[in-house]
Amino acid sequence: MEITPGTLLKQIDSPADLKKLSREQLHQVCNELRQYIIDVVSVHGGHFGASLGVVELSVALHYVYNTPYDQLVWDVGHQAYGHKILTGRRDIFPSNRKYKGLSGFPKRSESEYDTFGVGHSSTSISAALGMALAAKYKGEDRKSVAVIGDGAMTAGMAFEAMNHAGVSDADMLIILNDNCMSIDPNVGALKEYLTDISLSPTYNKLKDDVWNAIGKLPVGKSFTRAMAHKVAEGIKGAISSSSNLFEALKLRYFGPIDGHNIAKLVDTLEDLKKIPGPKILHIVTVKGKGYALAEKDQTLWHAPGLFDKVSGEIVKKKFNTPQPPKYQDVFGHSIIELAEMNPKIWGVTPAMPSGSSLKFMMEKMPDRAIDVGICEQHAATVSAGLATQGMRVFCNIYSSFMQRAYDQVVHDIAIQKLPVTLCLDRAGLVGEDGPTHHGAYDIPYFRCIPNMIISAPMNEQELRNLMYTSQLESTTLPMVIRYPRGEGVMPEWRTPFEAIEIGKGRKLKDGEEVAILSFGHPGNFAKSAIVELHQYGINPGHYDMRFTKPLDEALLHEVFSKYRKIVTIEDGTTIGGFGSAILEFMAQHGYSAQVKMLGIPDRLVEHGTLKELHAECGYDANAIVATVKELMKDKVQVTSGALLQ
Template sequence: MEQNIPQPGELLSKINTPEDLRKLDPKELQDVCDELRNYIIDMVSVYGGHFGASLGVVELTTAIHYVYKTPEDRLVWDVGHQAYGHKILTGRREQFHTNRLYGGISGFPKRTESEYDTFGVGHSSTSISAALGMAVANTLDKGDRKVVAVIGDGSMTAGLAFEAMNNAGAMNSDILVILNDNCMSIDPNVGALKEYLTDITTSKTFNKMRDEIYDMLGHFKSAGEKMRKVASRLENAVTAAITPGSLFRALGFKYYGPMDGHDVDGLRKTLEDLKTVKGPKLLHVVTVKGKGFAPAEREQTKWHASSSPFDKITGKALNPAPKTKGAPKYQDVFGEALVELAAKDERIVSMTPAMPSGSSLWPMMNTFPERAFDVGIAEQHAVTFAAGLATEGKKAFCAIYSSFLQRGYDQLVHDVAIQKLPVVFCIDRAGFAGADGPTHHGLYDIAYMRTVPNMVISSPLNEQDLRDMMFTASTFEDASWAIRYPRGKATGMSVRQEFETLEIGKGIELREGENIAVLSFGPIGKYAITVADDLAEEGINIGHYDMRFAKPLDEELIDEICEKYDHIITLEDGAKMGGFGSAVAEYIIEKENRPSVKILGIPDVIVEHGTQEELHDEVGIGVKGIKEAVLSILEKV
């Protein structure tokens, strides 16, 4: 495998740290950028990974590390999709082929991985808050280091970013925020801020007038002190009146831009100037996501990331799998079912926080555009927006990733549960998320929702159950309902067209056995099915029950299981503490004659990245782990 690792260009091969980069002549920086962009394309075309965002900030990344003395000067990335060039320039070029692989380097900035990764990020809009904390610490320490935050226009739609800017402006902290404006997050950006930034970057009148005014003021500055003061006041008054950075200035920031984010020399000069400007500053740079790779520039959503090898010229997949109709993804089952339900029930509406592709909300948005909403990167707003719709009799389906819903937990409690509003949360990426790692794993939703009254918590074993759960939830008005399902493919089973109502809080017996029963919650139950089949061939018969609901529990079925079996194993793709297994144990502990309970789930540790199967095996909830748990019990009998 080693001989297939792409090799860097002549300049890039000599850059092991930003200090090496800073030894180069400024005239060589564009060559470095070209080599860095080609190296990212070469690597991702072979090993996969996030793609478009990093290509778009090659010049910006190079200029920042050239001008600022990182890691002493602090550089904070937002999200982290865009940090591949940063990783390559900061000592991880030789390890970059392990990016996102099990045991390899992370696909995101990670503090334990490098001193250049000043703040760990996986989700959006945290950079300004973190950078402000670093800037304030620097002031308290009487230091002289600089602090730079790089944030995308998509991330800027989140409330957290504006909370941080409001605070930074009021504190007059010495911080530079670089707004990387490419009109994209993963899907195209939406909302008033997007329109505002578009107006800034496309206004010919503004750009022409700005250049003329700056040119005029340049002449004034050669005059005496009095004229310079007049010029300064004139500059402030005119820029406030005609320039489009008024929103940022209102928050206390000096606004600069917009400027070409692919002009590395221009960026270098501007950043050198801004190093001497005190206080909060915002530099607005305009970039192209996927810059330098034509297929990514044309289809930016598609090329946000690539999971399989492709031709680095054409973008076509290498050795593509035969085109056969395989199992659908759970997210697509959700998307298709939602359209079918919405066609039958005009009360149904839906929303997602900036993930219509990842959540498969596009079918709904295309079919019923007036009833489907992308609210931008604003998870808290998405939940309360759904609650507001529910107060008016609408049936809101909120499509959201498990790790994103964590951001809206307060709204889930206060705005949905306390008011007993029947919002349906369709929770994608529940369980291990795979190569995206710990910031994206959806491990805590069962535990954090179980404690909240007026919540139904369910998880389907397969795509048929998912459809029926959605249908049943669409007619349920007594409380909110959470349906969790994992990233990736469903079973591929034949699905009936019509929907059926499920009995709430009821599980089913999949297999009758002796002595040991496995109670599974959700699609992870597929492993238990395999284990039961394998053990049956060895003459060991275990029971298997698909519980379907973590809340309310099927206490009647559990009572029957307790009568029949001496040992229970619970299985879930979620945190052990407070999860489904805990719920079963809490119920059984009240019984006088109770079976033993072993909980299989995610332990109280941060689990890194890898394939879902690798991570399931690592924590003992894959086929091997379940089988070992069964045999361990039998050895003690």
């Protein structure tokens, strides 16, 4: 299907082309840009609602500012599709999130207009402040703008950056895009505070007073810091008491204004360019703006997959047989079963109730399941606090996001030996979201911490049993359960709970000469590979280790006593990961074997489908077959010769 941009949009190959248009034409540009995003995402997939919500802002920013000289930083990047289309990537936009195509997020190596690589939230203010400080130091008249959502604003890092920006005297603008959403609806006191500001009649009147005052200010070189300070002080006196947050941080606050009024946005940004120093503009938008279904169900339409843009019907794969569930849903339903059995169980997630499926427990047991906002550090430590009072907490954080809570896991959980269960969703390669979201590093960064148990299920039954084991009173240490994005392998997954001995693996199959040691879901790749290897007369042993800390030493003594060729497989980096743990065991106990480690290589892996990336990284079933055949090449040659005879 050929997707054609509108008559004005097809003329825009850079912001310079956008600036050639009259202000009266910008409304049409916004309509065409919004329609182009709908057309492309409906056919090719990707994030959806966030970019529709900032179409007018994207156009206004590139119309007013001198990008890329002026630095524009988008927080997270879910909303940057319009930005990409306006900055020379319109015709290749259909390759967005596809293998070897455009990244789904701003990326410095992709375009000079992408000033900062983003994928995790709440970094934009810090980055833009750094850029503004550098510009001031170098004597450059370069503007810095950070666009941050009200969801991302809940993170501690955003407040740390504002605290610094307010006293920095840096010439920067923070644009707070307030739509009451991140992926799920926002939570916490900040949401209520922003709602109060948005609905305050004092603010709405003040907004007009502010712009009228600015309109009377002298411009150019005569507009001094002293004048700006005098105006700011006058404004403060008229602001209602609910504004104290931003004013207390010494950020001059403007707004709220309608983020879908392109004329107002352009006029406002032009005015704010003339005001030096740190300032914040509060705009109110609707996530999914312009597509009724996306406006109505903003969580579903954050990233709906392929859909019919006319009917709104989301394309779903059709199967003739029952299909296995997603691991996240197994977690979401299993924690409810466990919580019904154990009144001490709590669930905690940082702003991902839908993504982690903790939403099921939040609906059924709202007093025992909490969304803390985009605050991974807080999620870890509040879990630790609950654990000190005897609660058994399942803290569910995506593997790549857990990197942000590392200190809290070390200091607040591990050192104190608190039995918090850290459920790492999206462990391993995650597909189209790419390197900012791949859960590649959790095995090594947790393996080096004392008092940690690290486990991974090979299937849904194992996930349920590991969850059951972690909440038992006999489990007295913090426990990691890592599992991948997507489906498992068991359509009939609601199996009875069974305890698993901590550090105990399982032998799935005896073999000859070569053994495959797997950790987690990739054990299923090994099972498929073993079937094919039988065709070459190769009969590998297969061991599902279940735990990488502590290791099942009894099982490993058996393996190294019997096999001289060993393949390790993991959905994580091979540097310091599961395979490294096996090599350490071999060295410590004086064994000698030929070991091949398969997993994520020591490089950044870009985006693509999971199938494409597993193949690229060399640990899918085909790669396992090739690796074992290479280890057993003498036998393969003999077998092939016998077959020819």
